[in-house]
Amino acid sequence: MEHILSLTLENKFGALSRVAGLFSGRGFNIESLSVAPTLDPSVSMMTIVTNGDERIIEQIMKQLNKVIDIIKVVDISECDFVERETALIKVHTRPEDRAEALRIADIFRANVVDSSPTSYTIEVTGDVRKVQAIINLLQPLGIKELVRTGRIAMGREPIRPAQAQSRPLAKAN
Amino acid sequence: MQLTGSEIFVEALKREGVDTIFALPGGVVLKIFDVLHQQKDIRVILTRHEQGAGHMAEGYAKATGKAGVCLITSGPGMTNVITALADAYMDSVPVVAFSGQVPTALIGNDAFQEADNIGLSRPCTKYNFLVKDVKDLAQTIKEAFYIATTGRPGPVLVDIPKDISMEKGEFHYPSSVSIRGYNPTYDGSRWKIKQAADAILKSKRPILYIGGGVLFSEASAEVKELAEMTHIPVDMTLMALGGFPGNHPLSLGMLGMHGTYVANMAMHYSDLVIAVGARFDDRVTGKVSEFCPKAKVIHVDIDPTSIRKNIHVDIPIVGDCKRVLSELNNILRATVNGDQKEQRKPWWDQLNAWKHEHPLAYEQDPKGQIKPQYLIDRLYHLTSDRDPIVSTDVGQHQMWAAQYFKLKNPRTWLTSGGLGTMGFGFPAAMGAQAAFPDRLVLCIAGDGSIQMNTQELATAVVEKLPVKVFVINNRFHGMVRQWQDLFYEGRYASSYLGQTPDFVKLAEAYGAAGVRIADVGQVDDGIREVLSIKGPVFADVPVYQFENCYPMIPAGGANHEMLLGDPPDLKKPKGTHPTGVQADSDTILTA
Ligand SMILES: Cc1ncc(C[n+]2csc(CCOP(=O)(O)OP(=O)(O)O)c2C)c(N)n1
Numbered sequence: 001m002e003h004i005l006s007l008t009l010e011n012k013f014g015a016l017s018r019v020a021g022l023f024s025g026r027g028f029n030i031e032s033l034s035v036a037p038t039l040d041p042s043v044s045m046m047t048i049v050t051n052g053d054e055r056i057i058e059q060i061m062k063q064l065n066k067v068i069d070i071i072k073v074v075d076i077s078e079c080d081f082v083e084r085e086t087a088l089i090k091v092h093t094r095p096e097d098r099a100e101a102l103r104i105a106d107i108f109r110a111n112v113v114d115s116s117p118t119s120y121t122i123e124v125t126g127d128v129r130k131v132q133a134i135i136n137l138l139q140p141l142g143i144k145e146l147v148r149t150g151r152i153a154m155g156r157e158p159i160r161p162a163q164a165q166s167r168p169l170a171k172a173n
Numbered sequence: 174m175q176l177t178g179s180e181i182f183v184e185a186l187k188r189e190g191v192d193t194i195f196a197l198p199g200g201v202v203l204k205i206f207d208v209l210h211q212q213k214d215i216r217v218i219l220t221r222h223e224q225g226a227g228h229m230a231e232g233y234a235k236a237t238g239k240a241g242v243c244l245i246t247s248g249p250g251m252t253n254v255i256t257a258l259a260d261a262y263m264d265s266v267p268v269v270a271f272s273g274q275v276p277t278a279l280i281g282n283d284a285f286q287e288a289d290n291i292g293l294s295r296p297c298t299k300y301n302f303l304v305k306d307v308k309d310l311a312q313t314i315k316e317a318f319y320i321a322t323t324g325r326p327g328p329v330l331v332d333i334p335k336d337i338s339m340e341k342g343e344f345h346y347p348s349s350v351s352i353r354g355y356n357p358t359y360d361g362s363r364w365k366i367k368q369a370a371d372a373i374l375k376s377k378r379p380i381l382y383i384g385g386g387v388l389f390s391e392a393s394a395e396v397k398e399l400a401e402m403t404h405i406p407v408d409m410t411l412m413a414l415g416g417f418p419g420n421h422p423l424s425l426g427m428l429g430m431h432g433t434y435v436a437n438m439a440m441h442y443s444d445l446v447i448a449v450g451a452r453f454d455d456r457v458t459g460k461v462s463e464f465c466p467k468a469k470v471i472h473v474d475i476d477p478t479s480i481r482k483n484i485h486v487d488i489p490i491v492g493d494c495k496r497v498l499s500e501l502n503n504i505l506r507a508t509v510n511g512d513q514k515e516q517r518k519p520w521w522d523q524l525n526a527w528k529h530e531h532p533l534a535y536e537q538d539p540k541g542q543i544k545p546q547y548l549i550d551r552l553y554h555l556t557s558d559r560d561p562i563v564s565t566d567v568g569q570h571q572m573w574a575a576q577y578f579k580l581k582n583p584r585t586w587l588t589s590g591g592l593g594t595m596g597f598g599f600p601a602a603m604g605a606q607a608a609f610p611d612r613l614v615l616c617i618a619g620d621g622s623i624q625m626n627t628q629e630l631a632t633a634v635v636e637k638l639p640v641k642v643f644v645i646n647n648r649f650h651g652m653v654r655q656w657q658d659l660f661y662e663g664r665y666a667s668s669y670l671g672q673t674p675d676f677v678k679l680a681e682a683y684g685a686a687g688v689r690i691a692d693v694g695q696v697d698d699g700i701r702e703v704l705s706i707k708g709p710v711f712a713d714v715p716v717y718q719f720e721n722c723y724p725m726i727p728a729g730g731a732n733h734e735m736l737l738g739d740p741p742d743l744k745k746p747k748g749t750h751p752t753g754v755q756a757d758s759d760t761i762l763t764a
Binding site for chain 2 (some may be wrong): 009010013014017018021025055058059062063065066067068069070071
């Protein structure tokens with residue numbers, strides 16, 4: 001089973017290698033990993049997509065929690081969540097394929113971010129199925145290069161009863 | 174107060190109550206050694222190899238409960254200490270290691286004696302730090318000791334570049350630390366503890382299975398109270414020996430691959446396993462699918478990752494063993510009714526039957542060669558009134574020591590369990606002796622293992638660490654030979670050591686005493702002679718070469734499927750010559 005883990009960790013030297021080392025050292029699988037600092041520059045958020053049965057995921061969660069540089073670990077896939085991934089796809093285009101490439105990009109609301117006489121570079125953002133779908137469609141044209149960011153995810157805010165919702169938002173500080 | 178990094182280092186160590194460090198200098202740590210040289214509060218024990226320094230720090234830590242400290246140089250100093258760090262990590266020993274590093278400006282340039290100390294040590298430390306600014310040094314040292322000694326203890330490395338040790342900075346030692354990603358859970362869930370108490374009262378065939386965690390959390394008294402109050406038998410792991418008195422009527426001895434028959438049978442047939450500070454290691458569980466098939470499992474451990482890693486647990490309790498058990502004892506004290514001894518009688522009848530069916534046993538021919546078990550058994554009886562600290566190396570002798578040395582007190586047993594590091598015993602004994610100069614410290618070594626760290630004889634002599642080493646000399650990597658006997662049709666591939674050194678002369682060459690105990694009739698006198706010598710001693714004890722260690726659960730076997738002696742079809746050469754190396758080649762040829 002696939003799980004998306006969201007980690008809050010110290011933004012410091014060595015923290016990433018600790019996480020990577022834990023996965024490789026214990027034979028856990030990393031499907032994708034993305035990391036960047038948060039509003040608080042001393043803290044990073046990391047999204048890891050991994051898979052394993054319930055026992056393995058329990059161990060992964062516990063082992064991650066044990067890493068001193070990790071402040072918090074949440075298995076996002078246990079709740080309702082949104083996920084996004086961006087891909088840059090450089091497609092090889094023969095003159096007769098160029099219209100087709102643009103048409104596919106359009107269907108997926110993807111942007112052409114670079115163009116040359118023989119290629120388009122297409123940027124697409126969406127959940128993993130959407131990204132995979134456009135890749136599948138572009139593949140027959142000939143994909144020269146493909147770079148994916150890895151998935152990022154966030155839990156959805158729980159929907160509260162109407163009157164609670166209409167209350168003024170607490171000031172964030 | 175403005176101090177150099179080296180002065181900050183020394184001041185910080187003093188604030189941490191460090192009285193001894195094990196160290197070996199080199200270019201990038203000279204300034205630190207220079208400052209250490211000019212003070213008297215911290216004793217610097219110069220070792221002959223960094224692995225020795227690491228194991229001595231471990232021995233010191235295991236015997237005292239305080240962090241053991243070592244200081245080594247960059248590059249080869251660091252790579253040499255790795256084995257000891259890995260050992261400490263596996264056995265949860267609080268060690269703080271300080272390594273020198275090339276100057277900050279040179280890091281990453283393949284400078285002379287540069288190694289990626291942080292990268293090298295990451296998988297074998299609980300945490301590690303590279304100090305990049307002298308301002309951070311004091312805080313880092315505080316955090317290093319805090320991390321090493323709290324929660325599930327373990328080794329921490331602090332890497333100090335040369336320039337940091339020279340530069341000046343303001344010295345301010347923090348009085349406390351808090352690390353947002355590190356908050357060990359000490360108090361177990363009350364609700365779970367209540368459940369555990371209920372399960373204990375309901376169970377018919379309970380067994381307490383205690384591990385090294387009992388020692389780190391100083392929970393021996395609580396274990397004893399629990400066992401006595403409920404009349405539950407106690408199994409100990411290799412790491413837990415001394416955590417419950419080995420000669421207590423409720424003790425079943427060690428469990429696991431070379432555990433006693435009764436200890437393993439009790440686990441297999443119990444209906445409730447109460448695991449405390451143990452981690453269900455594969456040397457204990459044997460075949461996981463057949464482990465304790467009828468039992469409910471309660472597991473108390475401070476490290477959540479130990480729980481449900483290898484086996485299913487019904488009542489997991491994350492917390493400090495001492496606190497959880499005292500809470501559990503409080504509940505039980507109020508609820509236990511009736512005579513527990515009477516209620517547990519059917520279980521104890523069964524246990525006693527197992528005990529008598531297959532007690533630990535060996536045969537000593539009064540005129541034959543010394544059996545290794547006999548030597549260890551006699552050593553135990555002749556020293557037990559002195560409450561010795563006992564260290565071991567790794568191999569058959571280690572298992573026999575675990576079986577026959579019935580330790581009474583915590584922190585008297587130093588052995589390498591998780592990593593199984595040959596060469597651990599001698600330096601670990603020295604580390605303990607440095608902490609307790611007046612106590613009797615014994616090392617039970619194998620002739621193979623001891624050769625991995627004999628250079629520390631020089632340290633023992635110079636630093637006056639009078640450890641008594643008994644080399645159980647079978648001219649074999651005995652444990653390897655045993656597996657070859659059982660699983661490789663007796664083909665002794667690279668397990669025969671051939672000419673072992675003359676350990677008596679070796680000791681004497683270093684200025685230590687050497688004694689040979691070669692005759693069965695001479696064993697008691699020989700041991701007494703060794704004990705009467707003031708300084709460090711190597712006692713060379715040539716033993717029967719082909720003795721195998723039983724009971725044994727073959728790797729992957731279930732716990733009730735023990736080999737209790739050599740299989741009848743095993744062809745075993747009968748060594749005839751009591752001392753002679755000469756005899757060995759003959760016996761090998763006939764093997
Ligand atoms: C550093 C290291 N290398 C190899 C081994 C594998 N090993 C386990 S026991 C053993 C033999 C130990 O021989 P010895 O010290 O003579 O003890 P004995 O078994 O004969 O009592 C070996 C080689 C190990 N545990 N540690």
